[in-house]
Amino acid sequence: MSAANDPVKRRLVLRAPRAVAVAVACAVTVATVPTPAAAQRMPLIRDAEIEQLLRDYTRPILGAARLTQQNVKVTIINDRGFNAFVMDGRRIFVNAGALMESQTPNQIIGVLAHETGHIAGGHLAKLRTELANASTMAIIGILLGLGAAVAGARSNSVGGNPAAVAMAAPTSMIQRSLLAYQRQHEEQADRSGVKFLTETGQSARGMYETFKRFADQQLFAAQGADPYMMSHPMPRERIAALSEMSRTQFYDKKDSPELQLRHDMMRAKLSGFMDQPGVVARRYPPADQSLPARYARAISTYKHGDLRQAIAQIDALIQTQPNNPYFYELKGQVxxxxxxxxxxxxxxxxxxxxxxxxxxxxxxxxxxLIETNDPKGADDAIKYLRQALLLDPDIADGYTQLAKAYGRKGDLPQADLAAAQAALARGDNRTARLLAIRAKERLPVGSPGWVKADDIASFRPNGAPVQRP
Structure with missing residues (x-):
């Protein structure tokens, strides 16, 4: 970490024996968090309906946390496990599995409130500082241990291995220190989450129920565990604290029927897209004529069955709710x-x-519009895409479609620039640079497009040197 950025400390690490490097790695990986570069490689889910629901869930919480101006977004990971985390001050990552397993809006809102507590508390920045300090402490402690080993060899001391004990002690101590630091953050995030929910007139019951369910699953694994070697508070202790702090005046407040329906529609949509037909049929049998069940079956039919039947089911959904934009979106996608x-x-x-x-x-x-091969369609597509990408530059496929639209119009410089942006969004920096260089050669020097292309051509991830083709 910071040790790798300091020339003097880098020399110390490189000159130390391999055992030192391994021990340092063990000391600093007990509490690692994903990096923004890792986020690019995560399998993400983008969906207008689900993202709008999550925005509605987080908006009051972010307001209570004084984070409205920070433009925090919730990003969905295509993973069936129950997990949520933050890696910076801009995004909360939540697994699709967490959305599907949360039976009420309040349960997932509680998880989002907890993660907001991490952002509001600046926990990631503090943890990275602590990790940097820990790595420095580990290096110093282990080097002192090496000195003891040299001194022991020279004195030909007999019995035991005090040098090994000296080398192992700092690593164990730092591990415990970092884990204690993480436990403090989790406890603080719990308290902050309950505070945000209370300030917005929401119940903390869902947060308590969610963490209790997973604490019950952890109890067996935690039996006999050293509480000082766990990154989260011990289950019984955490649930006892949450049980007490969650008993606010809003504890028994229920989610509105309208919000519950939207939540159930989200779960049905995820199931329809992610589950096999047999799973969908068991979860939403034909006898279930609720709107979420029909939604899940329509999506599953489209993904795995007859196209004509799927469209008929979607048309029936539209008849039920003729103003639901997401039913029209689904029909258009099919x-x-x-x-x-x-x-x-x-x-x-x-x-x-x-x-x-x-x-x-x-x-x-x-x-x-592009695939209709209508020249006017390409013009309309460019208008829509430029607006979308201006407001949400993380829509990687938008750049790909923009490149196609410009290609249909014969505007090759802009097509190259859009393709370079698409490659950069995918994390393919070499392709992005090659396309950007080609776009620069075709664009007027100093024009907005030329400046963008120059930025991409000069981009160096993590400060790495630019690799010449």
Whole structure:
């Protein structure tokens, strides 16, 4: 960490024996967090409907945490495990499995409130500082141990191995110190989460229920564990504290029926896309005629069954809720992926007009417009895509579609620039640089496009030197 950035400390690490490096690594990896570069490689889920629901969940919490101006977003990871975490001050990552397992909005809102507590407390920055200090302490302690080993060899001391004890002691001590530091952060995030929920008139019951369920699962594994070697508070202690602090005046407050329905629709949508047909049929049997069950079955039919039947089921959903933009989005997606882009355009236009935040749907509509091979469609696609990417530059597929749209118009410099941005968003820095260099050669020097291309061509991840092709 900081040791690797300091020339003097770097020399110390490189000159130390391999055992030193291994011990230092053990000391500083007990509490690692994902990096922004790792986030690029995560399998993410982008969905307009689910992201809007999560924005509605987090908006009051972020307001209570005084983080509204920080533009914190919730990012969904395509993973069935129950997990949520933060890696910087801008994003909360939550697994699809956590969304699917949370039976009520309040349960996942409680998890989001806890993670917001980490951001509000600046825990990641503090942890990185602590890790840097720990690595320095480990190096010093182990080097002192090496000195003891040399002195012991020279004196030909007999019996035991005090040098080995001296080398192992700092690593064990630092591990315990870092784990204690993490436990403090978890306890602080719990308290902050309850505070944010209370200030926004929401119950902390869902937060308590969620953590209690997982604490019960951990109890067997935690039996006989050393409480000082755990990164989270011991289950019984944490749940006892949460049980007490969650008993606010809003403890028995229920989620509204409208919010519960949106939550159930989200879970059904994820199941329809992620589960096998048999799982969907067991979870949402034909006898269940609720809107979430019909939604899940329609999606599953589209993913695994007959296209005509899927469209019929989606049309039935539209008849039930003719103003639901996400039903039109689903119909447009089905038609587009079936190779019928011209038929996909009308429902996607309807979805864009009705969705509160239609940026992702605009990208899908743009793809349909491009694939109709209508020159005017390419112009409309460019308009939609530039607007979407201006407001959400993380939509990687938007750059790909923008490159195609410019290519259809014969605007090769802009097509190269958009393709370079798409490659950069994917983490393919070498391809991005090559395309950006080609775009620079075709664009007027000093123009906005040329400046963007120059930025991409000069981009060096993590300060690494630019590799010449």
């Amino acid at each position: 038609l587009l992926e079936a190779g019928r882009p011209a038929e996909a355009v009308p429902p996607l236009r309807r979805a864009v007009a009705g969705a509160p935040n239609p940026l992702l749907i605009q990208v899908m509509l743009s793809q349909a």
